[in-house]
Amino acid sequence: MLDFAVLGLLNESPMHGYELRKRLAALLGAFRAFSYGSLYPTLRRLAEAGWITEDAPLDAPGPRARRGKRVYRITAEGKEHLAELLAEVGPDAFDEDGFGARLAFFASTRSDVRLQILEGRRRRVEEQRDGLRSALSRAGERLDRYTRELHEHGLDSVDREVRWLTELIESERSERPQTRPRSGSERAAVRPDEHVTYPESREEP
Amino acid sequence: MLDFAVLGLLNESPMHGYELRKRLAALLGAFRAFSYGSLYPTLRRLAEAGWITEDAPLDAPGPRARRGKRVYRITAEGKEHLAELLAEVGPDAFDEDGFGARLAFFASTRSDVRLQILEGRRRRVEEQRDGLRSALSRAGERLDRYTRELHEHGLDSVDREVRWLTELIESERSERPQTRPRSGSERAAVRPDEHVTYPESREEP
DNA sequence: GGCGCATGTATCGTCGTGATACATCGCGCC
DNA sequence: GGCGCGATGTATCACGACGATACATGCGCC
Secondary structure (H helix, E strand, O other): OHHHHHHHHHHHOOEEHHHHHHHHHHHHOOOOOOOHHHHHHHHHHHHHHOOEEEEOOOOOOOOOOOOOOOEEEEOHHHHHHHHHHHHOOOHHHHOHHHHHHHHHOHHHOOHHHHHHHHHHHHHHHHHHHHHHHHHHHHHOOOOOHHHHHHHHHHHHHHHHHHHHHHHHHHHHHHOOOOOOOOOOOOOOOOOOOOOOOOOOOOOOO | OHHHHHHHHHHHOOEEHHHHHHHHHHHHOOOOOOOHHHHHHHHHHHHHHOOEEEEOOOOOOOOOOOOOOOEEEEOHHHHHHHHHHHHOOOHHHHOHHHHHHHHHOHHHOOHHHHHHHHHHHHHHHHHHHHHHHHHHHHHOOOOOHHHHHHHHHHHHHHHHHHHHHHHHHHHHHHOOOOOOOOOOOOOOOOOOOOOOOOOOOOOOO
């Protein structure tokens, strides 16, 4: 999840850890920004895996080991890996945060994958809604007033999210009405200025 | 946070860990139920602190060590501790989960503390709203369409939550219009069938 | 001249999660 | 008659994120 977001951002341009975190915050909604406590370990892991490089600006040979600014840059392998991540759905894509991260890079995501993600997320939220709904109608009467209020508010929110997702899905479908043909190669519906390159489209085995 | 919720539930009646988790889930909203991985360690911690007891049903002296059903029960000290927790606000009371937990036990919470919690939570959510709002008006135009959509939906939700909290606050105030007198002892406004006993009302030092 | 604030890198203890393991019991179903 | 399956029930562990903290630099502003 963090891997995905970091690669996505570094694919746009090289960055410092600090700026990365700010961009992450802007992307995922100000609150819900990862802390450095997870960001730096992630960067190191990504560097070890070869997806990114870490340009440490030649340490001035002074007496104290300076803590230099480090610029992180995506590698060719990293782009390849990102393209794979963008093309698959993965189980995290439907929870709150994972969905947010996927949505943030929808412009680089194949149109059919976009639909899969939106529909999966909607299914997930509908389950929440139904669970909440039946819990309320079962126990609603003998629930504490405040607890009931909380659950009703939660039900409302979740209900609105389902409607929002439905709108997104519909607009996604109307902009891409070729649901019919089911042609052999579902090719990338992506803008030409995209940085990533897509692997071959693959059928489910 | 978990401590608080567990003590609150055990204050109503003794329970197994399993049932505790179910009640927790019902209370906090089905999703957002703590896993056993945090529940059992918490129970052990609470038992060590003396807030609860752990009734292990005398192991049948058979060859294999049976894993018996354990009934957890709140102690007198636990009730005292719970009353303290209920009377103070604490910094977790304003985040999503902490607030939910506090709300779930509002019936056992002093009316003035209720107001503090509601208002603190509202302030928190207003900050989120304003941050989101200004981020959107600053960068809204050059934002990805999907990202903007996500942030606008988030802003909507947060906005509605503020309004919801305002309603709760107003109804809280109207049911307790003695905001005026500022009499020496802010006494418990609590139903007589409550299990907890309140410590002396204390003025801020 | 110094104060505070944004920039910038980094670590650590704490805590919750999600997966997993294991065990018992009642129920339906063939 | 026995078989499986889902609910009940207790428990652990690796992993990952958080929040606090530390430290350093450069910049503007009064």
